[in-house]
Amino acid sequence: MISAEYLAYRIGTSTAVLACVSVLTFGMMYLTPGDPARAVLYHQTGQQPSAEAVAAFRAEHGFDDPFPIRYWHWITDVVQRDLGESYRTGRPVSTMIVDALPATIELAIAAMAVALVIAIPTGVASAVYRGTWIDQASQLFALVGVSMPNFWLGYLLIIVFALHLGLAPVSGTGGLSHLVLPAIALGTGMAAIVTRLVRTSMLDVLDAEYVDAARAKGTAERIVVYKHALRNALIPVVTVVGLQFGFVLNGAVVIEIVFQRPGLGMMLVDAIFARDFPVVQGVVLIVAVLFVVTNLLVDLSYRVLDPRVQFGGEHA
Amino acid sequence: MVSRDTPLLSVENLETHFDTAVEPVRAVDGASFTVDPGEVVGLVGESGSGKSVTARSIVGLESPGEIVGGSIRFDGTDLTDVDDRIRRQHRGDRIGMVFQDPTATLNPVFDVGEQIAEALRIHDVDRQRLTDFMHVPFVSDRQAWRDHRERAIELMEQVDIADPGSRAGDYPHEFSGGMAQRAMLAIALAGDPDLLIADEPTTALDTTTQATILERLDSLAATGETAVLLVTHDLGIVAERCDRVVVLYGGQVMESGPTEQVLTAPEHPYTRDLLECLIDDAEPQTRLSTIEGTVPDRFDEIGCPFASRCDYATAACRTSDPPIVDPGPDHRVVCGELETVPDAHVMDGANRSTRSEPTDGHAGSDRPPGNERERRVASASRTGDGTAAILAARNLSKRFETTDSWVDRLRGNRRYLDAVEDVSVSVERGQTLGIVGESGSGKSTVVDMLVGLEAPTSGRVELDGNPVGTVADRSAEQLAKVGVVFQHTRGSINPRATVRDVIAEPLFESGWDADRRTDRVDELLELVDLSPTHADRRRHQLSGGQLQRVAIARALALEPAVVVLDEPVSALDVSNRAKILNLLLDLQEQLGLTYVVVSHDLSVVGHVADEVLVMYAGQVMERGPTETLFDRPSHPYTNALLDAIPSVSGDTPAASLPGSVPSAVDPPSGCRFHMRCPLAEPECRSETPSMEAVDDARSRCHFASEIAADSDDDSEPLEHISPDTFS
Structure with missing residues (x-):
């Protein structure tokens, strides 16, 4: 079983990773060209701000302090769940994230679902019917899927299904119908990668002696494939799917722009253009937290998937 | 029910081929034999003789091979002539199968109870629904699941698994090899089959465990309900357990008949050669007889497949198929030269060393077959307390900590495993020390400490009378002095490296330049009887015997005085085993080597060792x-x-x-x-x-x-x- 000790160890290392991420995100903003004070004031007033106004803004937000001090102020607030306020709107960043996060998570999960629903059966069929047209077709899909940029696929889907066929709304949020096209646009690339992985993993497992042993019992081929082989083949797949979740969040940023879906992605892009640093830092940090937590969950899920994995003990 | 008059299984002219880019490999090439109800039949031959493929063809697991000819009649049904569904229904239900490596044949992600219960479930249902087998909540029949689980536990009890109730929930990696093979047996018996096929069921197990599993098979056949087809390379097992024996080579039956007759009066040269490879009665520390050459990848389409390795082969053997001769009732021999083959000698050991000609090359072919041991033992101090000892262990103990969590550690709840306790051994120059014991006896841990891969908890290792630490503490000279041949040869050789790279690695590590490395590798290849063409091959292109030679060459690279060999022959068939043991004895004589040989098989140790250490727990x-x-x-x-x-x-x-x-x-x-x-x-x-x-x-x-x-x-x-x- 997963010991409390192992959990403590993993949470410790995860925290260390997040600490590094926080320094990097904060530092990157520091190095970005363009003075946030000017950008924000320009945005608010619509004209070039006066030198006094800029100086006042910089003083108010502590821009003139040295980096370690600024970082210290920011991080001590962050651990108290205060991500600061947006320079532009003055709204707390945490509130903004809480508002935008569900839409992005919804998109990411839908995309993952699309990817897995396509990839697992395709990958399995590809391995089972190795060398046949089914295998070739699925390999072709994997190649095309992985080569296609998701924003391009997004526009393609909008043109075909929303504009020409009128089967789905072009953009915005709402019910399930608003989710279908973005999820497909985002999920296809991942589906392609996972298909290839499931295929390779299944081919390995289908060669294993225990698969023949299962057949020797008189087990129907369907059960051999979906119970005995797939369960083992999914072990490496889970790692990659977990890692891919980070890339899906990444892709969600682009897809949210393409489909004009409000979410973390749109929030981030707007904030970057406006030099709205607290928002950018907050979003990046939250994405990093999601990424680290997903990976932790993936590692812990090994214990469930693979009884041979032991955590924390010296002897397996 | 099965009729008692006709054979239960009748394999006729079976041909199973594997497609390759060049031409198909005819793994099974016209094999014919029968198994009667309740009979134990041994199917023997070297690795690569086609015996495993034959066994797998019977249950329909020949893929990626393909049955291209012949028939497999099982209780009246020709299994080559029915659709996959019927064939599948025979599997498990009528024909059970036990495989070679029990740790690889159980699915690692399901507990053992489930895997046995599944076999029971298959025989209880007409249609196998995926949901029932995956235990989907609310869809699967929970009562049926519990019933099968209970019956699975009963089956585990029947195959002598202690405490089956709790062991049913264990996963395969928590089972020892012997226990896992029992679980496989329980699975095979779940459908109450008429025929049980056991493919090298004990090759991966300890000798003592082997006997237990074989006894279980025996008692099964003794009830008369189940016939057993026992696939093995070990004629000793056949002699003890089988009613009849079928000797296979090149995918064809060379000889078949009642065990007693075939083994005491073997007719076919191949059967004789196989028998002579056995350590059984051989004079200790003398060369064993071997079979010339190796099993080729492909056999000629015409002629006797054994002709290329046969002492009595004539031109006719190569150009026409040999006739079938019946030297006795139910005894068949496929050989055209039986007249020229000297009369069958009784296997009493008298003729043994007369026809033992070194087959693999130059090394020590002039070695006298005499009583090597006497001479060497006489010159050696018997007590072995070690004034002249080249390698010695003084009161070695090794304790591993198995405390799982540091919380327990802080509380002082420490748990230990005493793998080795107070072991003292020593071996003198030119002598061979054998260490023998079952899995878990601690013999491998002793070896790890001797070669410096583990530090002893107490006690010390001495090399040439000087205390030495682990490999990290040993000087280059001390490291060179001890060569190691690891247990799982295949696993100890980098799959991407060529044989040359593998052998040259220790040379490279000790700073030899490229030219000297090349020369030394050529020398070493010759020493272990590998041809220079092997130098560019990789792991997957070598047979088990060749891999073992590569491992030995690597161990000898730096001219060690002592070579430690962990289970050097346990993965090999009888003919390769004899060749490797001969090679080791030749090398010892030629180079004056000192050996430490570890094995679970006392017959191997008894053949090579001057002194034996028996370890337990x-x-x-x-x-x-x-x-x-x-x-x-x-x-x-x-x-x-x-x-x-x-x-x-x-x-x-x-x-x-x-x-x-x-x-x-x-x-x-x-x-x-x-x-x-x-x-x-x-x-x-x-x-x-x-x-x-x-x-x-x-x-x-x-x-x-x-x-x-x-x-x-x-x-x-x-x-x-x-x-x-x-x-």
Whole structure:
């Protein structure tokens, strides 16, 4: 079983990773060209701000302090769940994230679902019917899927299904119908990668002696494939799917722009253009937290998937 | 029901081919044989003779091969002529199968109980629904699931798995090899089959465990309900367990008939060669006979497949198919030159060394077949307490900590595993020390400490009389002095490296330049009888015997004085085993090497070693000169190991040793062996015996001298070892 000790160890290392991420995100903003004070004031007033106004803004937000001090102020607030306020709107960043996060998570999960629903059966069929047209077709899909940029696929889907066929709304949020096209646009690339992985993993497992042993019992081929082989083949797949979740969040940023879906992605892009640093830092940090937590969950899920994995003990 | 008059299984002219880019490999090429109801038939041959593919073809697991000809009649149905569904229904239901490596044949992600229950479920349902097999909540039949689980536990009990109720929930990696093979047997028996096919069921197991599994198969056949097709390369097993034997080579049957007849009066040259490879009656430390050449990848389409390796082959053997001869009732031999083959000799060992010609090259072919041992033993100090010892261990102990969490550690709840306790050994220059014991006896840990891969918890290792630490502390000179051949040869060789790179690695590490490396590798290849063409091959292009030679060459690269060999032949078939043992003996003579040979098989150790150390549960049970241990064992465990060796010339089958090595975390009180000892008295449970001298051996048993005296005047329990061999 997963010991409390192992959990403590993993949470410790995860925290260390997040600490590094926080320094990097904060530092990157520091190095970005363009003075946030000017950008924000320009945005608010619509004209070039006066030198006094800029100086006042910089003083108010502590821009003139040295980096370690600024970082210290920011991080001590962050651990108290205060991500600061947006320079532009003055709204707390945490509130903004809480508002935008569900839409992005919804998109990411839908995309993952699309990817897995396509990839697992395709990958399995590809391995089972190795060398046949089914295998070739699925390999072709994997190649095309992985080569296609998701924003391009997004526009393609909008043109075909929303504009020409009128089967789905072009953009915005709402019910399930608003989710279908973005999820497909985002999920296809991942589906392609996972298909290839499931295929390779299944081919390995289908060669294993225990698969023949299962057949020797008189087990129907369907059960051999979906119970005995797939369960083992999914072990490496889970790692990659977990890692891919980070890339899906990444892709969600682009897809949210393409489909004009409000979410973390749109929030981030707007904030970057406006030099709205607290928002950018907050979003990046939250994405990093999601990424680290997903990976932790993936590692812990090994214990469930693979009884041979032991955590924390010296002897397996 | 099965009719008693006709064969249960009749394989006729079976041809199973594997497609390759060049031309198909004819793995099974016209094999024919039958199995009667309730009969035990042995299917024997070297690795690559087609026996496994034949067995797998019967159950329809020949893929990626393809059955291209012949028929497999099982109880009236031709299995090559029915659709996949019917074939599948025969699997498990009518024909059960047990495979070679039990740890690889159980699915790692399901508990053992589930895997047995599944086999039961298959036979209870007409249609196999995925949901029932995946245990989907609310959809699957929970009651049926519980029933099958209960019956699975009953089956586990039937195959002698202790505490089946709790072990059913264990996963395969928590099972020992022997236990896992029992679980496989339970699966195979779940459908109450008429035929059980066992494909090398004990090759991966200890000798003592082997006997237990074979006894189980025997008792199964004894009920008359189940026939057994036993696929093996070991004729000793066939001699003891089979009613009839079928000898396969090149995918064709060379000889078949009643075991007694085939093994005592073998007709076919191949059968004779196989028999002569056995260590059985061979003079210790002499060359064993081998079969010339190796099994080729492809055989010619016409002619006898064995012609290329046969001593009696004529031009006719190569150009036309050999005739079938019937030398006796139910005895068939496929050979055209039986007249020229000298009369079948009785396998009494008399003719043995006369026809043993070195087949693999130059090394030591002029070695006299005489009594090597006597000479060497005479020159050596028998006590081995080590003034002249080149490698010695003084009171070695190794304790591993198994405390799982640091919370427990802080609380002081520490748990330990004493893998090795107070072991002292020494080996003198030019001598061979054998270490023998079952899995879990601690022999590999002793080896790890000797070669410096593990640091002893207490005690020390001495090389040339100087204390040495682990590999990190040893000087280059000390490192070069000890060569190691690791247990799983295939795993110890980098799959991407060429043979040349593998052998040159130790040279590279000690800074030899490229030219000298090339020369040395060429020299080493010659030394181990590999041709220069092997230098550019990689792991997957080599046979088991060739890989072992590469591993030996690597161990010899830096001209070591001592070579430590961990199970050097346990993965090899009889003919390769004989060749590697011959090679080792030749190299020892040629280079004056000192060996430490570790094996679970006492017959191997007995053949090569001057002194033997018998280990059990981390302790030495007995140690002494090899003859003494074989002739007058003074410990019941040594007795049990001797009794477990299958033998062609024995009258009584190998005896099993019930139970298994106890856990080192919680060792038994008193004598470690008392729980499995047939002679245990109450005092054995409470008092730990110390090492007592019995003649020139030392034994850790309260009754050591009685046992030794007993085995001296009453040779009954040791009869199959043929005491005269050692006299």
